[in-house]
Amino acid sequence: MESLEALVAHIQGLSGSPEEVAHLHSLLKQADGDSLRSHAAALVPFLTHLSPEAHSLGYLYLLEACATSGANLGADFLVTVADFLTACSADQIRLAPDKFLNVCRVFKDQVMLLNTPIRGIAPLRAAVRKIQASPEQLTPVHAEYLLLCLLAKQYKAGLSVLEDDIFEVDQPKDLFLYCYYGGMIYIGLKKFPKASELLHNAVTAPMSSLNAIAVEAYKKYILVSLIQNGQVPSFPKYTSATAQRNMKNHAQIYVELSTCYGNGRYTDLETFVESNAAVFQSDNNLGLAKQVLSSMYKRNIQRLTQTYLTLSLEDIARSVQLDTPRDAEMHVLRMIEDGEIHATINQKDGMVSFHEDPEQYKSVEMVEHIDTSIxxxxxxxxxxxxxxxxxxxxxxxxxxxxITGDSTTxxxxxxxxxxxxxx
Structure with a gap:
């Protein structure tokens, strides 16, 4: 390998036109590999002679060699990587996507090792946009970014990539992780319909053999479905035969929870959750399981609206197994505020009157919403x-x-x- 000084000189002199960058790329490939990694400690000072923005391709090669060498490069190296991910040229780094992904992974691992995931959020968000060919493409960096958002409890930051419509996927694992982490972020935001949608995608994605990500997604999908709809939908026809045959066997407790929920008896469900708390805890789903338990009050109150026009708070409390009429009032008020039922409470006599949905679908706002959806x-x-x-x-x-066909035509x-x- 030529000297590091000469290599840096090439990087400085050949980072202009696309032709120059292409020539530089061939030189970097020749110098790449163990030869660069063996000089990892010596490479760090040379990075100060390069611009992350102007010399992105050469900078990436040196940075990746340092990052994957296993050498202890110090806390300042994280700052160097963060600055690079934010400032680098998308056109140049896309010439070496595998190296860029390696840098992102090492960076993510390091901020996790330091227990400071929040430090990685902004740089990896920039990295997602740099490596994407279009906003519709799912990259391996998406999952790394969403994981840091989860660990830092910065759920809203995850929406910056979750709100994109994804149509292009390179690796199946990226899709499973994206749906799983994305579902967890929406759970953190209490956006259960969105969480259900992403978890459903992980469960029903094509697979020839069951994978652990899909199984864990299915467990959370059951819990979220019960919280949101009070029932778990059957597998749609396009779900892989592998998932339909085996998924429930790997989530038996959750399937039993769904059955218990369907019986509508709060005390039975409470006993079931308590007796299986260790299982839910080991799956990091105990909090969700308790939300399922709480949602049964709401579900049973909704059932009452389908039977009665008026009902006293005392009768509601008795029917859904709440301790006092005051507890029933709090649940009813919360459901009214959330738009889950339409009702009024007469404070004098403690009577609740249930109403039809007042939405007439003819307001300007509703018309605009429908038009946007169309x-x-x-x-x-x-x-x-x-x-x-x-x-x-x-x-x-x-x-x-x-499928056979004439590929020549x-x-x-x-x-x-x-x-x-x-x-």
């Missing part, structure tokens, strides 16, 4: 049609699906099909 669904439909057309022409997909458009592959 536009989004139209765009989604066009995108799915485009993906379906590309899949029908992709030789790799046709081969895996056992088929036009293939490059795209990521891993969501649909038989994993």
């Amino acid at each position: 536009q989004r669904l139209t765009a989604l439909s066009k995108k799915l049609a485009s993906i379906d057309e590309n899949m029908a022409c992709d030789p790799a997909y046709l081969l895996k699906g056992g 088929t036009t293939s458009t490059p795209f990521h099909t891993s969501i649909f592959e038989m994993i």
Whole structure:
């Protein structure tokens, strides 16, 4: 390998035009590997002679060699990596995506080791945008970023990537982790419909063999479904046969919890949760299980609205097994505020009157909401049609699906099909 001084000189002189960067890339490949890592300690001072923004590709090669060498590079090195992830040129680092991902992983591991996950949130958020070819692409950095948001309890920060519509996936594991961590973030925000949607995607994604991420997602999916809807939907037809055959066997306690919940008796459910608390705790789901227990009050009150027009607070408390009419009043008021029931409480006689949904779907706000939803669904439909057309022409997909055709006359458009592959 040429001297480090000469290599740095090349990086400084060949980081301008795309042609220069391409030539530099070939030189860096020749110098890459164990030869660079063996000089890891000596590389750090040379980084000060380079600009993370102007010399991104060369900077990345040196930084990755340092990060993966196993050497103790000190606390200042984290600052160096953070600055690079924030400032680097997307065009240059995409020439060496594997090295960029290595740097991101080491950075994530280090902030976790120091028990300071919050330090990694802003740099990894920038890294997600730098490595993405489009906002619709899911990258391995997404999961790393969401994990740090979870550990730092910065749930709202996770929304910056979770609110994107994802259509392109390179690796199945990235999808499972994205859905699992994303579901946990929405649970932290009490956005149970969104949590259910992501966890459902992890459970129903194509798989030829069961994986631990999908199993853990299924456990949380059962709990969230009970909190949100009071029942767990059956597996849809497109769920893999592997999941349909085996998933419930790996989450037996949770399936039994769902059955107990369906019986509608609070005391039975309470006994079940208490007797299986150790299992829920070991799965880090005890808090969710207790929320399932609390939600039974709400579910039973909702059932009463389907039977009665008026009911006293005392009768409500007795029916849903609350201790006092005051407790019933608090639950009813909370459900009214959350829009879960429509009712009024007469404070004089303690009577609750249940009403129909007053929404007439004709206000300006509602019309705008419906129009926005229609536009989004139209765009989604066009995108799915485009993906379906590309899949029908992709030789790799046709081969895996056992579909024969004349590949010489088929036009293939490059795209990521891993969501649909038989994993």
